[in-house]
Amino acid sequence: MNNFKLTKKERLCSTSLIGQLFDQGSSFYVFPLKVVYLKTTLPSHHPVQVSFSVSKKNFKRAVHRNLIKRRMREAYRLNKPAFYARIPEGEQLAMMIIYSCKEEKDFKQIEKGMKKVLDKLAESWE
Numbered sequence: 001m002n003n004f005k006l007t008k009k010e011r012l013c014s015t016s017l018i019g020q021l022f023d024q025g026s027s028f029y030v031f032p033l034k035v036v037y038l039k040t041t042l043p044s045h046h047p048v049q050v051s052f053s054v055s056k057k058n059f060k061r062a063v064h065r066n067l068i069k070r071r072m073r074e075a076y077r078l079n080k081p082a083f084y085a086r087i088p089e090g091e092q093l094a095m096m097i098i099y100s101c102k103e104e105k106d107f108k109q110i111e112k113g114m115k116k117v118l119d120k121l122a123e124s125w126e
Contacts, residue, residue, distance in 0.1 A: 006077045009044040012051035012094055017042075021094050030116045032101035032109065033072070037121060042092045047084055049092075050076060054099045068099050071107050075114035086122035093121070 012018060017040075025038035042049050052072045054065040076097070087093070097117065099110075 004077055004081065006073060006080070007046075010046050010049060012049040012096065014043070017049075017094055018051065018096065021096060025094075028120065029100065030113050030120065032099060032105055033113045033117055034098040034100045035095055035117050035121070036098070037093055037095035039091065039093055042094060047087045047092055048080075049094050051096045052076075052099075053096060058102050059104075064104060068104060068110075071110045072097055072099060072114065075107065075111040076118075078111070079115055079118055083118040083122055086125070088125055091125065095121070 012021075020040070021036055021038045025036045027034060027036040029035075052069045054068045054072075056065065059065045059068065097114075
């Protein structure tokens, strides 16, 4: 599956599922990202639904928050096919990726962290 798109159905939008994610989910930190995840059944057929967040406390201006979210989405989108290949058939995961660094990092550093995050999540099934 070499689909590099990040469709609407792959994005975590359900407020009830996000609440459940923070109540029952597990988390870990890989610089500069914090990940909260929950293995659950999702309303779509995709193996993963993901959401991205940047703190308004650390980045006051929306343009900076949006830039960081675009970088995180792009890093996830490019590394998603390899991650999907490592997920067992029938398993589903909801996750939120939170940018937790106080300064803006470039794309290479965000992508490096994203690769580590996806590897760590994939290893949880192995």
